Amino acid sequence: MDDLDKDYDNVPATQGRGEQEDAESDDEQQDWRMLTAMGSNRRSLPKRGEKEYEPTGSSSDRNNLDESRQAMYIALNGERRHTSKVHISGIWYPHLRKAKVLVARGPHFRSIGKADSNGVIWLLPEEVIYLMERGSMSLYNAHGDTNISLQGCYAACLGSCQGHERYLVYAHLKRLGFIVQRAASFDGYGEEETVQKPTSNRARKLWNFLVQKFASFCIGLRCVFSKKIPSFGPIVCGGVWRSYDSIYRALQIIPFYSHRDSIVTPKSTTVPFRVAYNIWKPRPSFKKSNPGEPDFRVVVVNAQKDRMPTLAQADALFSTLPTAHGSTSTSQQRLRDGYKNVIIGVVDCGIISFVKYGDVSFGDERIFERAANNTTKKYRPMKK
Amino acid sequence: MKKRNLNAIYTAPLPVEVVPLPPLVPHNPLSVAYYVYQLVFVPFLWGFKRRRRFTAYLELYTDSVSSYVSSIAVDSYEDMQGLWKAGFFGKGTQSRSDPTWELRTAKRLQEASGEVEGVAPEEVTARRRAARKKFKNARALAEQGIVGNDTAMEKVETCEEPRRQELARPEDSQLRDSEGKVRRLEKLQLTFQEAFFLAYALDIIDIYDDRTGDLVTVPYLLGLLMPDWSPDNSFIINYVAYHHYRSHGWCIRNGVKFGVDYLLYRRGPPFSHAEFGVIVVPLYSDESKNQLIRKDWSWSFGVNRVVGGVKKILVLCYVEVPDCIDKWHTVEELLKKYKVRELVLRRWIPSRNRD
Numbered sequence: 001m002d003d004l005d006k007d008y009d010n011v012p013a014t015q016g017r018g019e020q021e022d023a024e025s026d027d028e029q030q031d032w033r034m035l036t037a038m039g040s041n042r043r044s045l046p047k048r049g050e051k052e053y054e055p056t057g058s059s060s061d062r063n064n065l066d067e068s069r070q071a072m073y074i075a076l077n078g079e080r081r082h083t084s085k086v087h088i089s090g091i092w093y094p095h096l097r098k099a100k101v102l103v104a105r106g107p108h109f110r111s112i113g114k115a116d117s118n119g120v121i122w123l124l125p126e127e128v129i130y131l132m133e134r135g136s137m138s139l140y141n142a143h144g145d146t147n148i149s150l151q152g153c154y155a156a157c158l159g160s161c162q163g164h165e166r167y168l169v170y171a172h173l174k175r176l177g178f179i180v181q182r183a184a185s186f187d188g189y190g191e192e193e194t195v196q197k198p199t200s201n202r203a204r205k206l207w208n209f210l211v212q213k214f215a216s217f218c219i220g221l222r223c224v225f226s227k228k229i230p231s232f233g234p235i236v237c238g239g240v241w242r243s244y245d246s247i248y249r250a251l252q253i254i255p256f257y258s259h260r261d262s263i264v265t266p267k268s269t270t271v272p273f274r275v276a277y278n279i280w281k282p283r284p285s286f287k288k289s290n291p292g293e294p295d296f297r298v299v300v301v302n303a304q305k306d307r308m309p310t311l312a313q314a315d316a317l318f319s320t321l322p323t324a325h326g327s328t329s330t331s332q333q334r335l336r337d338g339y340k341n342v343i344i345g346v347v348d349c350g351i352i353s354f355v356k357y358g359d360v361s362f363g364d365e366r367i368f369e370r371a372a373n374n375t376t377k378k379y380r381p382m383k384k
Numbered sequence: 385m386k387k388r389n390l391n392a393i394y395t396a397p398l399p400v401e402v403v404p405l406p407p408l409v410p411h412n413p414l415s416v417a418y419y420v421y422q423l424v425f426v427p428f429l430w431g432f433k434r435r436r437r438f439t440a441y442l443e444l445y446t447d448s449v450s451s452y453v454s455s456i457a458v459d460s461y462e463d464m465q466g467l468w469k470a471g472f473f474g475k476g477t478q479s480r481s482d483p484t485w486e487l488r489t490a491k492r493l494q495e496a497s498g499e500v501e502g503v504a505p506e507e508v509t510a511r512r513r514a515a516r517k518k519f520k521n522a523r524a525l526a527e528q529g530i531v532g533n534d535t536a537m538e539k540v541e542t543c544e545e546p547r548r549q550e551l552a553r554p555e556d557s558q559l560r561d562s563e564g565k566v567r568r569l570e571k572l573q574l575t576f577q578e579a580f581f582l583a584y585a586l587d588i589i590d591i592y593d594d595r596t597g598d599l600v601t602v603p604y605l606l607g608l609l610m611p612d613w614s615p616d617n618s619f620i621i622n623y624v625a626y627h628h629y630r631s632h633g634w635c636i637r638n639g640v641k642f643g644v645d646y647l648l649y650r651r652g653p654p655f656s657h658a659e660f661g662v663i664v665v666p667l668y669s670d671e672s673k674n675q676l677i678r679k680d681w682s683w684s685f686g687v688n689r690v691v692g693g694v695k696k697i698l699v700l701c702y703v704e705v706p707d708c709i710d711k712w713h714t715v716e717e718l719l720k721k722y723k724v725r726e727l728v729l730r731r732w733i734p735s736r737n738r739d
Contacts, residue, residue: 234587251631354732368633
């Protein structure tokens, strides 16, 4: 119950500021003047007021804002053109829920679309809407004679995207530059690719059991000698203790779920808590045919319909995931990012926020060894 | 300001003494003899020496309707320091955490003579605040182009200690005892989980009933803290989490100021900031009960904003609740019926995880 003030304060002033800007970078205002020649060497836009001196309300602040707004209108009024070289046209087949690409051109196809055995590229509905929204594609009906409008495209394709929320998250991540692909469990029931091998064997369990029994026997013996009845404690009874390490080990009586000896069998996940998209950070070497392990896995949830997952739901979700780090991970990484992790995209009336869920086990990390060792060593004066 | 050697002040992670065995060199008979002496005789000799024990007082609130424990506190100065320095237990009633009221008061009263050594964390904060205020003013001036940027930064570098403006207060004369020393008016309050851990698990604290002066035994204390004896009693659920983190070496302290149940420090508040904020959630075997206590997403993002804003990571600590518990269980058997499972939650920002 101590350090609310302290924790805010210890962050040096400059760093604190940077941190805040990082956190707000999502909703930073755009300075549209960069698109025009206007105000090439002006002062920056005033920050949204949070400190006592921001914004100052001065006329220069107002001019800056006006100029920027004007620049935005000019930019929006400009005629948008696309080069015909990379323009994509396709035909929507409602019964297949896919669009056939007539001519595949342009950089999009590095991460979008899937070719069949005849070399024809097919686009998924979310990919079609995304390309239509960008203005990079024209879509025709099955007879190939009528051009489908954006509105028509939404009407035709959105129903096959497994919910509007999923499309919103897909488009959001695409626009940010991520490579987004449907996961195997997009519309199936928990048919993820990975199955965990049991990580423990019986011998190890037996050994743990024996060690535990022996330890509790020793402690019991110690308690008998110190004339304490162990029925109501203590755990750390009188007598000589040789190290803090042994005290901590004696104290560890609360059972916990460990990553070491849990046998994970994939459980069936429940809607909506299953991976919808696999995403990769943008990289030039990405290959559709051999994408490799995704950087993140994304679950999409409608905040109006669904609450946070219960542990059972989260557990089922984690059971379908591979471990996040290799054997080289540090304790810090495992505790901060989790032994396994997944991103949940929460869509609340169109507003998207992400939260990363990590599966951790504090009992697996031997913090106590360090705590004990820090104190049994001779003390050195701290380095400057 | 001289930096204190924290390792020398906070030597032990728990308020229990240990006697390490000497290193054994098999080919040196002296070493072997000394090792055997340490191994065999010291435990006997140790039997005559009682372990350092602490004393706390329990206050029971009783009215016509109910009766419950209102506080458990330590009032001897040595005990307060002992419990704080080894494991960071409790909170000073007049201080932010570390019981420093006496030090601060002595400093205030004797400032002119400068006899009192030491710096309280509250003073460090005050200094930092003053420095930051100055920095902000300087930055504001610099942005308006009044003062050059370099001058502004220089000013911050040379920020001196804030001048103490506290004058003598009318009650000051009553703060000293007959010998002129500052009277010890501060107590160290323990949370129920801390008190139970010290009394049951470590067995180093004697808790007395404040009114009757009777010793409160562990079973009696447990009865007072969980009167209904239900498996999902909030005391026992929180205690299970508390004991779990303590036993794995974390320094765990109350986190209600940050909107969480507990804070986890790697060693303790003087060494580093808490890395994790823990919220304890009961986990029932009956799934419909779990559905009932499911939280909205707004709750999760709200807590995460607060916890993330002070650079901590939110941990959901699920404590599996047994269907029934028996009064005749020993405490250890009781605790072993619960099981802990953890998840971490962090806000994820796509644009910051892209490159």
